Amino acid sequence: MKFSIGKTMIAGALAAMSLEASAQAFLELDTTPNVFGLGIGTVPDYRGSEDNTGVIAPFLRYTFDRSQRYFQINATEATLNLVDSPNFRFGPVLNYHPGRDDDVDNSQVARLRKIDGTVEAGVFAEYAWFDRANPRNRFIIGMTLLADAGGESEGFRARLNARYWRQVGAAVDLHIGGGVMYADSNYTDHYFGVNARNVGTSGLPFFNAGSGVNEYFLTLGGVVYLSKTWVGVAGVRLSQIAGDAKDSPLVSQVGDKSQVIGGIGLGYMWR
Numbered sequence: 001m002k003f004s005i006g007k008t009m010i011a012g013a014l015a016a017m018s019l020e021a022s023a024q025a026f027l028e029l030d031t032t033p034n035v036f037g038l039g040i041g042t043v044p045d046y047r048g049s050e051d052n053t054g055v056i057a058p059f060l061r062y063t064f065d066r067s068q069r070y071f072q073i074n075a076t077e078a079t080l081n082l083v084d085s086p087n088f089r090f091g092p093v094l095n096y097h098p099g100r101d102d103d104v105d106n107s108q109v110a111r112l113r114k115i116d117g118t119v120e121a122g123v124f125a126e127y128a129w130f131d132r133a134n135p136r137n138r139f140i141i142g143m144t145l146l147a148d149a150g151g152e153s154e155g156f157r158a159r160l161n162a163r164y165w166r167q168v169g170a171a172v173d174l175h176i177g178g179g180v181m182y183a184d185s186n187y188t189d190h191y192f193g194v195n196a197r198n199v200g201t202s203g204l205p206f207f208n209a210g211s212g213v214n215e216y217f218l219t220l221g222g223v224v225y226l227s228k229t230w231v232g233v234a235g236v237r238l239s240q241i242a243g244d245a246k247d248s249p250l251v252s253q254v255g256d257k258s259q260v261i262g263g264i265g266l267g268y269m270w271r
Contacts (some may be wrong), residue, residue: 010119026039031231033063035231039075041263048241048248050256051105055165059267070245079124081151087128095120095146100191115191118150148187155187162171163219171225180217183245188214192248204249214245229269237261 007203037059039214042052057075065072068084076096081089128141144159161179170176192209199206220233241257251257 004224011258017224033061033197035059035061035267037231037265037267039233039263039265041261043261044259045104045106046100046109046250046255048245048251048255049104049106049109050254052260053264057263059265082237087124089128089142093120093122093123093124093144093146097148097150097152099152099220103185106114108202108204108254109250111200111202112194113200115198116150116152118148118152121149122146137165139164153187153190155184155190157181157187161217161219163211167234174189175219175221175223176220179217180213180219182213183211185209185211188212188243188245191236192245192250194249204253207248209244209248212243214241214243216240216242219224231267231269232265233267235262237268 002196034194039057039059041055041057045051058073058134058240059075060071060073068081068086068089072081074078077100078094080091083089097118097120099117100109100112101114102110104110106174120146124142124144126140128138128140139162140160142232143159145156145160147156148154159179159181161177163175163177165173165175188209188211192207192214194202194204194207196206217239219237220234221233223231223233225231234268235259239258239259239261241251243250246257248255
């Protein structure tokens with residue numbers, strides 16, 4: 001959600017709201033100069049949960065004068081593009097990764113040891129191809145690398161995704177995308193493992209989770225330019241927990257490998 005339309009930004013916020021936060025804005029902003037807005041949506045209680053909860057997420061994109069460089073916030077994730085290029089983007093990322101406490105619907109998961117929220121730091125890179133006849137039609141590939149900087153999991157993860165946007169009406173653009181998430185053993189076992197240190201009184205069986213691809217996802221969305229300054233968006237992110245994470249009792253016994261994130265947003269654009 002980042003486009004001269006500013007639209008994409010909104011959706012980005014909704015996606016970012018995912019409990020895995022950066023993750024993954026299912027919409028985005030690529031050429032929008034400046035936008036600020038708010039999104040509301042539904043996300044899983046925790047990654048792998050069968051229960052969803054409502055969330056609210058702000059989003060902001062600010063483009064520096066006479067430049068392609070920008071600062072962006074999508075819910076919990078902040079990025080700074082350092083490259084003055086219409087196609088290539090690269091820079092640092094900071095992300096707040098929510099924890100897991102007893103405020104979840106599942107009574108067994110609620111009795112696991114609490115996981116505190118943490119800050120992740122890393123870098124992102126993207127490349128965008130634009131239709132010369134209509135830049136609202138575009139294809140984008142990107143990668144984000146994140147490492148725990150708050151001493152919670154001491155893990156590392158990576159997100160690889162691709163997105164295609166196409167104008168279908170004077171004021172409407174639609175999007176489809178997809179990607180994968182990879183995490184090392186520190187991250188995966190911290191959030192999906194069950195052992196003597198974290199089992200608490202949950203009664204869940206012990207499980208050790210290793211590294212690998214732990215999620216595949218598909219994103220669908222749309223944006224409507226309501227006026228020269230207002231834009232509305234809606235989107236959904238469908239994913240499948242995979243690898244060792246899928247076999248964790250947090251997912252296979254008391255959760256669900258199929259995850260849904262969805263939401264709508266409203267943003268204000270300016271130049």
